[in-house]
Amino acid sequence: MPTTRMYRRRLAVGAAVVLALAPLSYQAQASVPPPDSGWTQVWADDFTGNANTLPSSSNWIIDTGHAYPGGPGNWGTGEIQNYTNSTSNLSLDGGGNLRITPIKDGSGNWTSGRIETQRSDFRPPSGGVLRLEGRIQMPNVTGNAALGYWPAFWALGAPYRGNYWNWPAIGEFDIMENVNGINSVWGVLHCGVNPGGPCNETNGLGASRACPSSSCQSAFHTYRFEWDQSVSPNQLRWYVDGQQFHSVTQSQIGNDAWSQMTANGYFILLNVAMGGAFPNGVAGFGTPTGDTVSGRSMLVDYVAAWTRGGSGGGGGGGGGSAYNQIQAEAFQSQSGTQVGAASSATGGQYVGWAANGDWLQFNNIDFGSSAARQFTARVASGAGSGISGLVEVRLDSRSNSPIGSFSVGNTGGWESWRSIPANISGVTGTHTVYVTFTSGQSADFVNIDWLTFGR
Incomplete structure (x- = not known):
């Protein structure tokens, strides 16, 4: 969410805001599931570890503060929280999950957590497919109490690191986004130039749908993204619980923007922001508000990357x-x-x-x-x-x-x-x-x- 979702204004489609708070419910999974036939796992973290410890430093970088050094303020999106490396905001729960927890202090200041993979080379093998997947329960809060919550699972083009001003040309894949406790998952592509361009920046090319069977907030769901070089034109696809709800093809955005966006590997991010352009745009006013409750965690069971087909490696492998x-x-x-x-x-x-x-x-x-x-x-x-x-x-x-x-x-x-x-x-x-x-x-x-x- 650096310049990535900068000043986004999107409207929730067909989303009912539920005022009641559901009890916290989650189901831990012991490990990353075995891949489907034809897929090869190239990286994973199942967040196994002792309770109240930070995620693996071999796998993750912890972002702190209100911006990257030299990058746009408030991570380019207007979000208000301060990211920390405190286990109050970011920790393993001892049951195979990562918890990212926004907290408001007595003065009304918010803190939260944000991590990104050490690796920045996730991409398909030539002529093959990359699959990025996470099993996640969004913060279990809805209605006015959820105003300003902005959980996300996403990926950014590697050249963003150390530059911080080359978005959106380097590409951004929003695999799972949600705001304000609405029972909906958004999948979005950012590319090209800002404003406008082939990806309609700053909004991006997106789609959304309700989570299947149970709400996004009340249970774990599996969010998946595929970057497919095995088909012509090349294609990007978004899924929730195995059900595709969004796609973008190379022909939709043109060869120039596609080539620039796919010229590099990607790194993966997990975070819960508070406030900013997306939740404010959906709500129609500034968030969070006095009704927003503190301390509702996003739970991440695993994040993994697989590749299929092609040649010459890929997915960093x-x-x-x-x-x-x-x-x-x-x-x-x-x-x-x-x-x-x-x-x-x-x-x-x-x-x-x-x-x-x-x-x-x-x-x-x-x-x-x-x-x-x-x-x-x-x-x-x-x-x-x-x-x-x-x-x-x-x-x-x-x-x-x-x-x-x-x-x-x-x-x-x-x-x-x-x-x-x-x-x-x-x-x-x-x-x-x-x-x-x-x-x-x-x-x-x-x-x-x-x-x-x-x-």
Whole structure:
């Protein structure tokens, strides 16, 4: 919810506000459920641990204060709470759940909790599907007592970290949002430019529905998001308890916004905000109010990521043989590049706009026990006269010396592809592979379609 849901004004559709408070009810689940057939789990946290302890620091970063350092105030959304690392606001309950609890002190000040994954590389494998899922009970409060409550389970594009002003181009997937204790889940996509653009910012492209069987507040429900590169056009889908209620396709928002939004991995967030643009817009006045009660927790049983199909890793998992074609857009992390959609003549996607200092990262690439001696990449360039650069391969750290490289200049156009080989020093074993781009000029000088290695 940084600049992400900034100044959003949305109306609740078909939502009845219930004045009575239901008793707290939850059902813990011992562990993350086994994946459906065809899915591979790449990350999970089931929040097992001692009561009144913080969530795992290996998995989560705890956000504190009223903003990211140097970012927009009030997290860009107008929310009023102060996020803390106190176990009063954020803790395991000892029964397999995470509790995020907004609390109002005697002076009327609100505190709450917000966490985000250490990992920021969640994305589908090339040609495959990423699935992000959480089993969550929203704060069990409704009616006037719930005014201002804003629980959320969502994901942000990795380039937001350290920048904080590049939203919405880097993408935001709101997997589950709710405000004011209404029995409804909202799923929303943010992308492109603000205001307006292909995602109708600052509102985003969203849909909502009531939770099945029991209200969102009175019981756990499973909220799922899928990013699907196995279909054409590519698609995003939102589910509650396995029932799809929203989708957005690549053709709806156009290749430019889609490519920019999908050029990077994502990190996952969980939080309960108080007040701000969304709850205020739905209520029609400022929230929280004097009627809003303190201390109602969002409970999170698990959060997990799975992938299905495709090649070249994905979902942060990476992996694969160095001797297969590694699609450039299947990177696990990157800096400075974008994913482009090739013309109908060639089809597929590529990584483009590479300039000096940019890089791609591919995790867990297996070279085997017999040394690789050659590197080949399919590249294209429409760079101007005198503009060229090096495509380099480094192992395990971007600060290590290249094990091989080749020079490339104008090939006749940005989709005039050439497969260029280069010798490398012998490599065995499994490594993180970095493709780095070095040039004496600041201009973009190369696009890259795929890479592979040979003996």
